[in-house]
Amino acid sequence: MERRYLVRTFGCQMNEHDSERIAGMLAADGMRPAEGLDDAQVVVFNTCAIRENADDRLYGNLGHLKPLKERRPDLRIVVAGCLAQKDRGEIQRRAPWVDVVVGTHALPGLLDLLRRAEVEGPQMDVREYTEVFPSALPAARGEGWRAWVSIAVGCDNACTFCIVPLVRGPQRSRPIADVLAEVRDLAARGVVEVTLLGQNVNTYGRDLTDPASARRPRFAELLREVDRVEGLRRIRFTSPHPHDFTPDVIDAMAECERVCEHIHFPLQSGSDRILRAMRRSYRRERYLAWLERIRERIPGVAVSTDIIVGFPGETEEDFRDTLDVVERARFDAAYLFRYSPRPGTVAATLPDQVPPEVAQERFERLVALQEAITAERNREQIGREVEVLVEGVGRRGGRAQARTRTNRIVHLDRPLAPGTFARARVTGAGAHHLVGELVEVPVAV
Ligand code: SAH
Ligand code: SF4
Ligand code: F3S
16 A cells, blocks of 8 residues: 655744655655545654744644554654754653654654664654755655755854754755755756745855855855846745845845845844843844845835744833834834743743733734734735736635735736736735736746
8 A cells, every 4th residue: 555644844934845855755765645644654743843832732733643543553653843853852751652753953864763663663863963954855845836945054143032043053054056956956847936045044154165265155145146047037035134134145135136025134122122132133223224225225125024022021111112113114024923932042041021911912012013014015015017926826716826026915816827927916905915917918937
């Protein structure tokens, strides 16, 4: 009987990209994707550790699997990703029916671990250092027209709220030639949009030396090289850290035609006092000045951000500083989070943890403000003509969902195949999307 796998992903884009590699390895081993739990012989949870509810979700899901595993002892349960790296042995203690715990650096060994689990019982590999980039593994990518490309793994920063450096380790960049080879290969196979992934893309290359020139490659150079790859039409990247956002990156963004006019620029807090406590080395005025330069240099650029509310010690005044920066920055979109203490981080040990009801109240005020700004930003688009790339069929059928270069979702009036480019006139704006009418029937690319 053909064996089938199910991979469930809980984290960020890097985590999703790792899932493509997990699926790729299982497929290369002769397995096929399952429809659901019932026809799967291998179930993989690719976990995230960024916030507390991620833990609860994993243990909840594993609890649901227990009776299934009792009925079908040949079912193999794998926990991968950042929570596997963080919780290690605790996973097998709390859920002894898990067969394999595979950390973020150990992905290439997954098939071996599964084989060993057959004979020896539960396996765990949570080594601390990436020897083989997941990029070297086979990938089962979800779509043929767009792809994520990892440019670096890990993070050398030490933001005091953040678990990522603990679970992903120090930054390791991929050589430019490797990244380019992957991008060229993708483009040759019909991929029109790539998203370059790294925890802090600006420090890309800091840990490398280019053998040809004996100096360190820089992110701006990488952008320019990727921009030259034949066949690509859109290049995105995530995320830059405001601290390292150097003018050469703004220039490269402005000058590279395929690099999209969108930047994810995480603010985290608008209070200098809190930024310092977070160990984010920029300050509010500097952040706003960068934003102004980016907007001057890249007309029409859209800016999104991440903000944390209720960091330890955050006073009403600090929070008002955040509201003030948000009002001035006029972000096109923002991902807003309530601070969640992560054991092992500096912030989790700080006194003055903000009571949950205070954090909740602030969170709601910030959401209301940002929603009004997002809606206003979206309304500004009405009447414009934009290039869109179709991503899928709209929920109501007979329509298509597409995305602008500025990362706005557009609901189109006619269905089109995913991966097609078209031009549309924006006729309406909702809270989180635009409505558009096709003005030019697309030509196949
Ligand atoms: N490397 C990326 C962030 C990865 S985590 C960057 O520096 O931009 C994604 C977002 O989750 C962060 O930007 C932050 O806003 C949020 N986050 C991280 N740790 C958190 C915590 N402990 N509580 C709440 N939000 C958190
Ligand atoms: Fe976390 Fe900061 Fe690194 Fe981003 S830059 S992953 S927030 S430590
Ligand atoms: Fe991503 Fe979550 Fe890990 S945000 S890097 S999957 S902790």
